[in-house]
Amino acid sequence: MLKIPLGRFGRGNCERGFTLLELLVVLFLVSLVVGVSATRFSAGSDSAELRSEARKLVALLRQTRAAAVSESLTLGIAPGPKSNAYQLQPGDREVGLPEGMTLNVDPANRDVAATGPEIFFYPDGSSNGGTLTLSSEYGSWQLEVNWLTGEVAIVEQ
Numbered sequence: 001m002l003k004i005p006l007g008r009f010g011r012g013n014c015e016r017g018f019t020l021l022e023l024l025v026v027l028f029l030v031s032l033v034v035g036v037s038a039t040r041f042s043a044g045s046d047s048a049e050l051r052s053e054a055r056k057l058v059a060l061l062r063q064t065r066a067a068a069v070s071e072s073l074t075l076g077i078a079p080g081p082k083s084n085a086y087q088l089q090p091g092d093r094e095v096g097l098p099e100g101m102t103l104n105v106d107p108a109n110r111d112v113a114a115t116g117p118e119i120f121f122y123p124d125g126s127s128n129g130g131t132l133t134l135s136s137e138y139g140s141w142q143l144e145v146n147w148l149t150g151e152v153a154i155v156e157q
Contacts, residue, residue, distance in 0.1 A: 047138040053101060054134050054141035054154055057086075060095070061119070061132075061145065061152045064088065068121035077132075078118040079105050089118060097134075104133040108147050125150045 061077065068075040076089040084097040086105075097103060105117040108129035120128045129147025133140055142155045 046136070049098060050101065050134065050136050050138055050141065053097060054143065057103075057132065057134060058143055058152050058154050060088075061121075061143065065121040065125065065127070065150045065152070068123055069125050072123040074120055074122055076118045076120040077105070078116055079103055089120075101134060101136045104135070106131045106133070108145075119145050121150050 064075050064077060067073070078087050078089055079085075080087045080094050080096075082096075084099065084101055084103075085094050086097070086103050087094050105119060107117055107119055108131075117130075118128075119130050119132065127145050127147050127150040129145050132143040132145070134143070135141075144153050144155060145151070146153070
């Protein structure tokens with residue numbers, strides 16, 4: 001039987017494991033990747049919260065229009081006394097926005113809005129029209145209300 005010498009890397013001389021320096025470098029790189037990805041995900045969740053609030057506001061506007069038609073009333077929405085809230089008209093029920101978000105209402109027909117910037121929905125389904133801008137430090141979303149049809153559309157800005 002022929003025996004081949006294993007030399008330096010034989011079973012008896014094999015060194016296994018990592019040096020302390022190699023372990024520290026790997027731990028540093030892993031912590032760097034985790035830190036960078038965590039900040040990216042937190043910014044993404046804040047912009048997702050803004051998008052979610054914009055969709056809630058669209059749903060509320062559509063619901064307000066439907067209520068105006070079904071109840072034969074003129075209903076509306078206006079900015080609240082605080083910058084991060086809005087009110088449903090009539091009744092002045094206030095709806096708060098998350099911290100750091102603001103709502104700006106810009107009616108298309110300023111003659112109709114006697115008490116301030118409001119968007120109205122009429123019993124026939126039409127509206128005075130206008131633009132609502134929901135914004136935060138992570139961006140803003142525009143909601144447009146068609147004056148003729150009362151249709152609400154969402155547009156990212």
